[in-house]
Amino acid sequence: MTRLTVALSGDCMATRGALITSDPAAEELRELLHAADFAFTNLEVVPAGRGYPVHNAAGGGGLIADPPVIDEITAAGFTVLGCANNHALDLGVEGLLGTVELLREKRIPFAGIGADLTAARRPVYVDRPGGSLALISCSSTFLPGQEAAAPSPDLPGRPGLNPLRHSAMLDVTAAQMAVLKEIDAETGLRARRAEARTLLGFDPALFPPDRLGLFGTRFRVADEPGFTTDCDRTDLDEISRWVGEARLRADLVVVSVHSHEPGPTPETPGEFLRTFAHRMIDEGADVVVGHGPHFLRGMELHRNKPIFYSLGNIVSQIDLADRIPAEDYAKVAADGPLTPGRYFDELSGHGRRLFAPHRRYWQSLVPVLTFDDGALVEARLHPVDLGFGEPVHRRGRPRLAGPADAKEILTDFARLAEPYGTTVTVDSTGAGELAIESGNSTVG
Template identity: 85%
Template sequence: MTRLTVALTGDCMATRGALITSDPAAGELRELLHGADFAFTNLEVVPSAGRGHPVHNAAGGGGLVADARVLDEITEAGFTVLGCANNHALDMGVDGLLGTVELLNAKRIPFAGIGADLPAARRPVYVDRPGGSLALISCSATFLPGQEAAAASPELPGRPGLSPLRHSALLEVTAAQMEVLREIDAGTGLRARRAEARTLLGFDPAVPSSEWFTLYGARFRVADEPGFTTACDQADLDEISEWVVEARRRADLVVVSVHSHEPGPTPQTPGEFLRAFAHRVIDEGADVVVGHGPHFLRGVELYRNKPIFYSLGNVVSQIELADRLPAEDYAKFADRGQFTPGRYFDELSGHGRRLFAPHRPYWRSLVPVLKYDDGTLVEARLHPIDLGFGRPVRHRGRPRLADGAEAKDILTDFARLSEPYGAVVSVGDTGTGELLIPPSTAG
């Protein structure tokens, strides 16, 4: 019988050392990670060894760059396989991304989600253990234009970057609302400014078909009731799915990592496209989907008895301890004299009154440990994590197993977030919880 355990975590934003502290509860977390056959995290920092140049990244909240030694800290903590597709992967540009690839290869750390071209970024990484194998596929829905990898053409090489999961928004409006939009389009002169495009293309780019009307990048469609939804780019969905099928043939377990900040109807729910994506890759053979990106927990769904963690929040967050910042970040406070990294982050956070510092959910997360017998999920233990909410900046952001009331609060909140998907999370008195697996799966 093949018996394997997988520990899953969310975003790892390590910029300093000793990720596992001398706290006994932190040591217990280290043992948990080291005890799993595979321990996954999302590497959301550029481990720079001097390659690349900072990229303006307003959408990503500024650069997140650290010394290359953080990779040693991450592996020492117990992580053995990394997803790298996220909105900070190219904070040092294409050269910085290629430098990350070189460092990970040199240190023989398995990773997926970035590469020298699109095929390299798309393909799974395979990790073998005496008891069996795991394939990891990593992609990101959140990135800036041009950060997605591209394939080579017969004449030109491909573009280094991340594996993209593009998506689009669709706004449904009533017939009367659509008429108002068309009146605005005509009355403001927008339609007239498309005259050249209509001449060159032979059609109005704002009306690519009788079904859609596009205005400043937003797509509108007539419906009985107003609404808003999102949908995956079909080509990206199909390409990633093909690699899932490939991985299913070649590994005992298949994990799909997806980075997505985009919300659904509320910040705690995923975008509609993300749920459709997760269902598709499980249909194609994935054993588990692990989401991250919004920096707080979202719920879990059991689809075809396979878990989809829509966001596991953070496992390490040392953003405010980063000491490699681009000039454009400092320029935000140029009128206040000479800045150091510490002063910059203190001003950016309003001296701890805004951004992440005052928000307790940011400093809470979970580490699910999944146990498989012959590829069947038989147990899913949930270990709540405390990242030090309210502690000084030099201390918070490093994980420990939560205990007592804090652990129960995290699990209770996670159970509530999972209810809309029909998943049942037990909250015990031992500091851990469990995702209840239907008997048909466990049997």
Template identity: 55%
Template structure:
């Protein structure tokens, strides 16, 4: 099984005719199964744009899905923070476009159960299941269950979490005083009367303040924990897939980080461990648009972020008025004008960081089923370094190719360093186009 990160194609022909790009095509198409996270609404702009206060609308024509299929990708997650950029109508149109091309898609649906359920792909040698979810999404973008009187809401499979800021007793007392003396507490009197309880009382633990949750501790810090209801809802389908397929892949989209952008949030690591323990053969993370480390838990790999496999955000052809309003201009802007203004002519943002334009494609090989349980077991991971054209003009970068040997060695060395904190040791081997990483699992 070949695994890719975020696929954000907006123009097409993402695999060029160079030998290294075609080597990547061969890698993806020769695998029994190939996966990517589809982070663009490619449904011919059906629907209506939903306001994104930070990013920009990522939508394009449906034809880019043909490139996805032609590159060998047959399993995609559509659980991410861009899945509803064109509203529920756009999300449902995207699902129709994917399925009409025979692509298995998980992580989004017309209601919660459909969004949670696995997608299956069958091959002569065996089968694979994909369960997908996202921790990063806007309010109301999570799919909702069907009720007794009303239908459910289309959306993504959510992995909610709680974030608590730990502060000293003195700091917490200051926050409570600010809450009282600024009049915020008085403004809530009507709400407290209606709900019949006071979540902001002196005994509240954690204490809610300006959208955050605060708790007294010996020293300041940040703690995150996974939502138990979402965890149970996702693991139900992991266990189901374990009984109905040879391989089980769990995809999770998360922009949230730990103490640094290179580390996953604590809740994400706990979720990944729980998914493996419930029967997943691998957990594939993506979201921060850069590589994070690899952990092996109970003999199975967790990729905390595979970065970008295709990144053509800046070639988006249509944007809503609300996006244009985010950058100062005395005249109407074109799409290029918007992205150029936002990046200050490529002097800030993604264009300046090499880490956003390189990744690895892991290929996980599973050994034949053991006689005892009939279950395939991942036996080795090969890590193929990939570059996306850092430093090239906007219209040429973002398309992946197998890395040249010098770049490949550097990417693998950096990934080895990121993984060392989990006790993961990568071996260096020689592949058809240069060095590759190797991670034995048994």
């Protein structure tokens, strides 16, 4: 029998050192990560030391660190990295290629970025004495042009990340559509598309007739108003193809997806993400691990395979970054020149806004999954505390949560998982467990 364990985590935004502190609870977390055959995290920082800052509206500012943070991340126990996220190109293509070179030099397995689309899409394979794992990493949140592109017969491909594009559609009634078309006509927007109509032979905003593209939004006539999102079919099929490839070549297949986009509430994922996650499991993935919104979302078991829609953060040292683009400095009004520390202090309203005052941002989980011959037999959920309310230079480094915080985190996660039919219980050690179907019985 092949028994393999996988530890999972969310966003790792490390910008300083000693990610594992002298706190015994932090050391327990390190031991847990080191004990797993594979320990995954999402590298959401550019550690390249080269490149030029990119205006990053999708990420809300640059997230840049020096190369030694990679040594801190591996010392903490992480052994395989997902790199596709909205900060992967904060230093442009040069920074991304620098990240690729740095991780290769250090022989750290990673996926999700590369010199062209195929390189970004490919799985990375991690071999251990007991078995192998394949990781595919993708992102639905990024700026246009940050997605990797394939070469043509005339030009090389574009370096970038593995994209999971999606589209949004607003359903409106026929009466509401009539009002929108009236606005389009009477404001002069339709007249300004005259050249496009001449060149294309049709109005691109009114094609097909029951749909309308206006204000950068797509509208569709339906019986009831609503809003939904859909996966880009090409991306869905291409990522699926690589999952099928990985299924042939590894004992376990993990798909990492970075997605900030919400569903009907901030706690629920966009509709497209659930479609994507189910397709990945159907194509052969053993786990889908999500991250991006910086707090926990729910999870479900699809075909008895776990889908975590967001595991929140495992390290958050954003406020300790020392590499601030000029455009970010310019967003903050202050008397006199800003230093990095002053910039973040002013940006957060001295701790009164953004992430600092929100307890849920500083709470997360590390699931440790056990597979026997590829079948999930145990899933233990370890609550993690990142130091809510502590000084900026102390918070953001992970430790296993104490009893009160652990209960709060697990209770909240159980609530988030319940709509998906997932049961979370708490054992005597303070860790959570998932109820997993094993044959005709349930094990914890």
